[in-house]
Amino acid sequence: MSALEDRIDEIRAQGRAALIGYLPVGYPDVDTSIAAVVAMVEAGVDIVEVGPPYSDPMMDGPVIQHAAATALERGVRVDDTFRAVRAAADAGAQALVMSYCNLMLSRGYDRFAADLRAAGGVGVITPDLTPDTGQEWIDAARAHEVDTIFLAAPSTTRERMHLTVGASRGFVYATSLMGVTGERASVGDAAAQVVAAARDAGAARVCVGLGVSTGAQAAQVATYADGVIVGSAFVKALGDGGDLAALKAKVAELAAGVRGDA
Amino acid sequence: MTGSLQQAPGPFFGEFGGRFVPEALMAALDELTDAYEKARIDPVYTDELTRLALEYTGRPSIVTEVPRFARHAGGARVWLKREDLNHSGSHKINNVLGQALLTKRLGKQRVIAETGAGQHGVATATAAALMDLECVIYMGEEDTERQALNVARMRLLGAEVIPVATGTRTLRDAINEAFRDWVANVDTTNYVFGTAAGPHPFPAMVRDFQRVISVEAREQMLERGGLPDAVLACVGGGSNAIGSFDAFLDDDSVRLIGCEAAGDGVDTGRHAATLTGGRPGILHGSRSYILQDEEGQTQPSHSISAGLDYPGVGPEHTWLHSIGRAEYWPVTDAEAMDAFRLLCRTEGILPAIESSHALAGAITLGKELGPDATLLVTLSGRGDKDVQQAAEWFDMLPGGDA
Ligand SMILES: Cc1ncc(COP(=O)(O)O)c(C=O)c1O
Numbered sequence: 264m265s266a267l268e269d270r271i272d273e274i275r276a277q278g279r280a281a282l283i284g285y286l287p288v289g290y291p292d293v294d295t296s297i298a299a300v301v302a303m304v305e306a307g308v309d310i311v312e313v314g315p316p317y318s319d320p321m322m323d324g325p326v327i328q329h330a331a332a333t334a335l336e337r338g339v340r341v342d343d344t345f346r347a348v349r350a351a352a353d354a355g356a357q358a359l360v361m362s363y364c365n366l367m368l369s370r371g372y373d374r375f376a377a378d379l380r381a382a383g384g385v386g387v388i389t390p391d392l393t394p395d396t397g398q399e400w401i402d403a404a405r406a407h408e409v410d411t412i413f414l415a416a417p418s419t420t421r422e423r424m425h426l427t428v429g430a431s432r433g434f435v436y437a438t439s440l441m442g443v444t445g446e447r448a449s450v451g452d453a454a455a456q457v458v459a460a461a462r463d464a465g466a467a468r469v470c471v472g473l474g475v476s477t478g479a480q481a482a483q484v485a486t487y488a489d490g491v492i493v494g495s496a497f498v499k500a501l502g503d504g505g506d507l508a509a510l511k512a513k514v515a516e517l518a519a520g521v522r523g524d525a
Numbered sequence: 526m527t528g529s530l531q532q533a534p535g536p537f538f539g540e541f542g543g544r545f546v547p548e549a550l551m552a553a554l555d556e557l558t559d560a561y562e563k564a565r566i567d568p569v570y571t572d573e574l575t576r577l578a579l580e581y582t583g584r585p586s587i588v589t590e591v592p593r594f595a596r597h598a599g600g601a602r603v604w605l606k607r608e609d610l611n612h613s614g615s616h617k618i619n620n621v622l623g624q625a626l627l628t629k630r631l632g633k634q635r636v637i638a639e640t641g642a643g644q645h646g647v648a649t650a651t652a653a654a655l656m657d658l659e660c661v662i663y664m665g666e667e668d669t670e671r672q673a674l675n676v677a678r679m680r681l682l683g684a685e686v687i688p689v690a691t692g693t694r695t696l697r698d699a700i701n702e703a704f705r706d707w708v709a710n711v712d713t714t715n716y717v718f719g720t721a722a723g724p725h726p727f728p729a730m731v732r733d734f735q736r737v738i739s740v741e742a743r744e745q746m747l748e749r750g751g752l753p754d755a756v757l758a759c760v761g762g763g764s765n766a767i768g769s770f771d772a773f774l775d776d777d778s779v780r781l782i783g784c785e786a787a788g789d790g791v792d793t794g795r796h797a798a799t800l801t802g803g804r805p806g807i808l809h810g811s812r813s814y815i816l817q818d819e820e821g822q823t824q825p826s827h828s829i830s831a832g833l834d835y836p837g838v839g840p841e842h843t844w845l846h847s848i849g850r851a852e853y854w855p856v857t858d859a860e861a862m863d864a865f866r867l868l869c870r871t872e873g874i875l876p877a878i879e880s881s882h883a884l885a886g887a888i889t890l891g892k893e894l895g896p897d898a899t900l901l902v903t904l905s906g907r908g909d910k911d912v913q914q915a916a917e918w919f920d921m922l923p924g925g926d927a
Contacts, residue, residue, distance in 0.1 A: 273788050285834075319697065319808065321704045328691060341820050364545060365807045369821025393551060396543050416549035419713065423551060440708040441549055494833040 264409050267310070267385045267433040270357045271468045271489050274309055276346060280521040283470060284308035284362060285494035286501070287316050287340025288347045290330035295505035296343075297350045301492050303497065304354035307513040310490065311351035311387060315344040317363040322390045324445030328494040333503070341366055345382040353384030359412065359433075361388040364400070372403035372450035377390075379409055386410030386433045388463025392431035393423075401430060417453040424464040427508050434468035434490060435461045439475065445495050446472035455487050481520025491521050527603055530774035530850060532733065536725030538844035544724040546810045550704075552658035558726040562785035565733065570626060575624045578737065581655070582612050585741045588749070588901070594884075598891025602900040604753070605874070608765065608905050616735060616907030618764040621717060622735035623684045628715040635659040635714040639703040639885030641668055641696035641761065642832030642879060643675025644906055645719030650684035652717075660684040663702045665695035665704065666667025670830045675910050691826035695824045695834045700809050719838035720762025728767075728839050738891045741902060743772045753901040755780035756888055759882040760800075760853065761832050763839035765905035770851060780852065783842060784886040786828035787855030797826035799838040800804075800846050800853040813840040829858040829914070832879040832906075860885040862918050865908065877906035878914065 264272075274281045284303045288296050295511055297372065300311055316331035316339055324330065344360060351358035360379055367375045367387070385410055392400055394413055403435050406409045415424060418441060438448065439454035460471045471484045472492030481491045499505065500513035512517030545555060564570040578584040586607045586621050595603040606617035611911030621638075621919040628636055636658050646662040653660035662679055666688040669676050673812060692698035700723075707716045721731040739756070745755050756773055758766035760783040773779045788796035796802060797886075803814040808823060816824045816836035845851035847874050864884035870877050880903070886900045908915065916922050 281569050318692070319701050321701050321809075322708070324705070332692070335822065365817070365821040366817070367821075368807055369817065369819070391547075391810075393544075393548050396545055414548045416547070416551075418549055418552040420552055420555075423548070427548065438549060440712060442707045444660075484811055520784075 264454065265385060265433055266428060267357050267410050268468060269524055271434060274490055279523065280488055281309040281470065281490035282307060282310055282518050283310040283490050283492040284497050285312040285314060285492065286497060287314045287327060287330045287334055288336030288344045288488050289337060290498065290501070291333060291505045292337055293339055293343050299501050299505070299510055300347050300351045300509050301354045302507045303514050304351060304356045308356060308514055310359060311356040312342055312359045312361045312492070313347040314361045315341045315366050315397065317366055322443055324443040325401055326493065326498050327444050341370060348379060348382040348384040358369055358384045359386045359388060359419050360384060363388065364389055364392040367400065368378070371496050372400045373401035373406070375402045376407035377411045380407045384410050388412040388436055391416060394426050415457055417441055417457055419457070419460070424460050427465040428461055428466040431466070434470045435509045436492065437461055437468045437469050437471045437488065438473045439471050441475065442472055444473060446476040447519065448472055450480045454484060460489050467514050478516040478520035480525050481517045485521045485523060491517065492515050529874060531734070531771055531860045532840040533729065533841065535637065535729035537840045539847055541813050541840035541843045542728055542811050544723060544810060545807045545812065546724045547708060549708050550711065554724055554726070556631065557627070560627055564627055564630055570630065571769070573664065574623055574626060577839060580751065582618050582622065583610065584737065586610055588742060588745045594868055594893065595703045597867055598888045599894065600896035601891035601894055601900050603887055603891065603900045603906045604746065606769065606903050607675060608738060608740060608903060609876065609880070609907035611653045613648050614909065615644040615648065615718045616685060616768065617645040617719060618651065619737055619768070619894045620731050620734040620764060621645070621652045622650040622721070624715070624717040625656050626659065628658060628717070630879045631715055633713055633715045635710065637663065637706050637714055638717045638719055639663050639696060639699035640719060640786045641699070642830065642877070643672040643679065643832060643910060644832060645680050646676050646684070646686070647682070649717050650679040650682035653684060654682050661706065662686045663689050663699040663706070665693070665699045669696040670695065672831050672910055674913070677684055686846045691766055705896050716806065716885050719764070721767045722762040722809060722811060722813065722837055726840055727773045728763050728914050732767045732841060733770060734763050735770045738768040738903060739770060739772035740763065742769070746901060752776055753899045754783055754894065756901045757782045757784060757883045757886045757890065758903040759833060759879050759905060760842060761835050761879065762840060765903055767841055768840060769903040773850065774850065782844070782849065782886055782890065783851055783853045784831035784856045784882040784883060785853055788827040788831055790857055791855050795827040796855065797828040797834050797836065798855040799836060800842065801855045808837045811840045813843045814838055829861065829884065830876070830878040833882065854886050855883040856885045862886055862915070865915060875908040876904055877908050878911045
C-alpha cells in the first residue's frame, strides 16, 4: 500500500472523510502560493494537490483559469510546483500534483515522476490523461512509486470504470458532475452514483471533486466518499491579494464539513 | 490496397494522434466514433451526404487554370481547385454537412463549434439552419474583430456567437471554450470540430469529409492531361490540406506541399508555422506538433490570417511530415498578401487570405520548377470576408490615399 492509501485509511478509521485541497502554484505569486499551501495544511487539509499552471486549461472554469493565467504572466515555472510539493510534505500533508499532461510530457514522464518523488510527492492526478492513452505515464509512475490517480465521470461506462479503477493507485477521483472546475450551488446525485460505480468496479478509495465549496456540501459528500476535493473555493478565498486568513477560514469550514460538523 | 497511405483510420498516425481528453468526454467520443463508423457504410447516410454535396454545396467544384497568374509563377501551369465556390464560401461546408447529419443520427439537438476566420462558424451556422439545430459558435475576441463580417453572417443565420476573451483571444482559446461547453452539455450537444486536429475520431473523420477535394481534383487533372507535379494547400489545423492530399498520397510523383502561416517570419517568433517551428506535444486532445516553450506551455501564434493562426496542427500532417511524404513550407504575411493581390488582379478571383498562403507557395514552386511543371492549388475559400483587412493592408480605404 502506498503512503497515500495508508493516510486515507487512517482518516477513514477516524470516522471521517479526508479533505483534499487544490491550489495552483504561482497564484497570486510563487512565494504566496507556497505559504498558502502550508496555511491550508495548518487549517486542516489532509492531502494537498498543487497544480502547475498551464496555458490551455481545458478542464477549468473561470476562477482557476484566472489564477493560472495570472501565475503564468508572473513567470511561474514547473520547477516551482516541486517547491510547493516539498512545502506541503514538510508541513505534514500527503502531497499530490494535478497536471495537464503536456507539461509532464515536455519534462519527460520519467523525469516528472522522479522530480515529484524527490520533492516528497506521492501521486499525480491527470485530468486529460486516461488509462488507455496513459500507459507510458503509468509505467514511469510505477517505476518511481508514484500513485496514478485517474478521473471517473458521470458519463463513465462500466467498462471504462473497470479500466480506470484498475489503473488508479491512491484513490479514484470521482467528478461530481459533467463540467469544468468551479463552485456550484449544490452537489447533485451524480456524485454518489459515480462513487458507487467505482466501488462496484473494485475501487477501495474514492474521493469526490468538482463543485464542492461549502462545509455543508463537504459533510454531505463525506457520507459516501473517502475524501472531498476542494479547489475553486480555496483559490477564490486566497484571491489576487493572497489572503491567507480568508483561505484558512474557508479551509476550516470545509475541515469541519468532512467531520460532519457543518 | 495494402501499403496505401490513403484514408488512414486513426486513432494514431504513426506516433501522432490519439485521444488525450478528460474522462468525461470519452463516452461521447466513443459514441461519435461508433456512429460515424456505422454511418459511413450506411447508404441512407452516404446518399444524403452526396445529395447535399450536389444540390446544396454545389459540388463538384470546378478546377480553373490561371495562366495570367502563372506567368508570375515561373510560367508553370497552375490550376486552382475552387472550394471558394462552395455554398457558404469555403471547404468548411464539406465537413460540416457530414458532422451535422451525424448529429441528427445521434439524436442531439444542439451543435457547438469553434471558429477562427469565421468560415467554419458560418458553415456550421448554415448547416444548423438547414437541419434545424440549435447552434453556438465560440470565436476568439481578436478574431471577432478582424472577421466582423462573418460574426454578423453567423448571427443572421440564427447562431449565437460567443466571443472568447481568455488567453490569446484567438482560435486556440475558442477551442478550449468549446470543449468546456461540451463537457458540460455532452448529453444534448455535438461538437462539430472544424479542422483535422483534436482527439480521435476528428482527424480521420474530418479528413474523410474533406477527401472529396482530392478525389474530384485527381479525376479532373487526369482528364486534363495528367497528374500534377505538386498539390499545394494552406494549413491551419490542416483540413483543406489533408482533404487535398489524401487521394494523391499513393501517387509518388506528386509532391504534396502544405503552406503554413509564417506571420512576420519564422525567425521573429511571431508566426503560426507549427511544423517548421514546433516540436511534439499534446494539445487539444491529440499528440502532434505544437508551438510551445521549453516547459510545454503553448506559445501564442501570429498570422494575418485568422484561419491559420493556430499553434497546433493535425496529427496526420505531422505524420506525413515525419515520413517525408509531404513538405510544409512557411509563408509570411507579406508573401501571402502579395499573392492575394496578384490573383485578384490577374484572374479576377478574390481568394481568402488563408488560401493566399498556398498561392504564394505556388509562386515559389513555379519559379523553382519552371514552365514544364503543373501545379494544383486548393483555393480553400473566397476573400469576401477579408475585404476590410486586405484594404487596410494595401491602404485602400477611403481617406487612406494621401
Ligand atoms: C478559407 C479557409 N482556408 C483554410 C482555413 C484553415 O483551416 P484548415 O487548415 O483546417 O483547412 C480556414 C479556417 O478558417 C479557412 O477559412
